[in-house]
Each structure stands twice: as structure tokens, then as C-alpha cells.
Amino acid sequence: MPHVYPRHMQSRYVNGLTIRSLRDGDTDTVSSLFARMGQSSRERRFCGAKPRLSDLELSHLARVDRDHHVLVGFVDGDSEPVGIARLVRDGSSAEIAFAVADDLQSRGVGSTLASVLADDARAAGITQLVATVCGDNPRVVALLKRLGDSLSESWQGREREFLVGLGP
Numbered sequence: 001m002p003h004v005y006p007r008h009m010q011s012r013y014v015n016g017l018t019i020r021s022l023r024d025g026d027t028d029t030v031s032s033l034f035a036r037m038g039q040s041s042r043e044r045r046f047c048g049a050k051p052r053l054s055d056l057e058l059s060h061l062a063r064v065d066r067d068h069h070v071l072v073g074f075v076d077g078d079s080e081p082v083g084i085a086r087l088v089r090d091g092s093s094a095e096i097a098f099a100v101a102d103d104l105q106s107r108g109v110g111s112t113l114a115s116v117l118a119d120d121a122r123a124a125g126i127t128q129l130v131a132t133v134c135g136d137n138p139r140v141v142a143l144l145k146r147l148g149d150s151l152s153e154s155w156q157g158r159e160r161e162f163l164v165g166l167g168p
């Protein structure tokens with residue numbers, strides 16, 4: 001009996017991902033993505049319980065300037081953001097963090113945003129990225145491993161700090 005194949009080939013990756021920079025002060029976009037994250041994602045992103053974002057936290061997360069760079073991902077047919085990657089510069093180093101909507105995790109959105117963010121960092125002369133990882137988070141660790149030229153890891157209390165070298 002012949003195999004019955006699905007009509008369309010399925011990809012693990014999201015088609016039609018568009019990445020743009022966040023506009024300074026665009027708290028609506030930050031809120032929209034936060035609303036698409038469940039409790040466990042929020043805990044991983046913010047290293048602790050985070051049922052809601054305060055106005056102060058929102059304005060901090062939506063800040064864009066010389067040292068704050070934020071990328072937002074959108075997919076075709078979905079008006080709400082599916083992921084955010086942010087970078088806060090401190091000299092030649094930058095703190096990075098990522099968040100992807102729960103229903104689109106594990107489909108390459110975080111890796112794609114991270115890769116574009118690392119390219120932007122390199123272009124701006126940043127040579128090291130710093131990521132704080134709380135608890136067990138194999139997705140972000142896998143993502144960080146492929147991000148730069150080198151990776152080192154150290155424990156800071158109950159959190160792990162990863163240093164990603166971006167090379168010359």
C-alpha cells in the first residue's frame with residue numbers, strides 16, 4: 001500500500017519571519033509579546049515570577065537609544081510580535097536577552113533573532129555578549145553555543161552567566 005504523505009512538507013522553522021528594530025518607547029509591542037508568554041517562559045526570561053510588567057519595567061524594556069538596541073520578530077499573517085531580542089551596551093560588552101511567544105518556540109525564531117542581534121553587535125564594535133540564564137534552559141544554552149566564536153560559563157549564585165565572544 002502506498003504511503004500517504006501530508007499535502008505540504010512541514011518545516012520546524014517559521015516561514016516569513018520579518019525582523020525590525022523596536023521604536024523607542026513602543027511599550028505596546030513589548031506588552032503584546034509578554035502577553036504571549038506563559039508563566040514558565042516569563043520566569044525564565046526574568047529570573048523569577050513575573051505575572052505582570054510595571055509601567056517602569058515596560059518603559060525600561062521599550063527604551064531604544066545609543067546603548068539599547070531591540071529587535072522584534074513578526075511572522076506573516078500575525079499582527080502581533082512573535083519574539084524580541086534586546087541588547088544593552090556597556091563599552092565593548094553587551095547584556096543580551098531573548099523572548100519568543102510560547103506558541104512559536106522551538107521553531108528557529110529565537111536563534112534567528114539572536115543571530116541578527118549578534119551581527120548588529122559586531123557592526124557596532126561589541127566584542128562580548130553576556131547572557132544571564134536562570135534554571136534549566138536548554139533552548140537558550142543551545143542558541144548561545146552557536147552565537148559567537150567562543151563561549152564560557154560561570155555560576156553567579158543560582159544563575160549562570162554566559163560570555164559569548166564575538167571575535168575581531
Ligand SMILES: CC(C)(COP(=O)(O)OP(=O)(O)OC[C@H]1O[C@@H](n2cnc3c(N)ncnc32)[C@H](O)[C@@H]1OP(=O)(O)O)[C@@H](O)C(=O)NCCC(=O)NCCS
Binds near residue numbers: 042045096138139
Ligand atoms: C529561549 C528562547 C528565546 C529560544 O528561542 P526559540 O525560538 O524557542 O528557540 P530555537 O527554535 O531558535 O531553538 C534554539 C535551540 O534550542 C534547541 N531546542 C529547541 N527546543 C528544545 C527543547 N525542548 N529542549 C532542548 N533544546 C531545544 C533547538 O534545537 C535549537 O538548537 P539547535 O539549533 O542547535 O538545534 C525561547 O524558547 C524563549 O523565549 N524562552 C522563554 C524565555 C527565555 O528563556 N529567555 C532567555 C533568557 S536569556
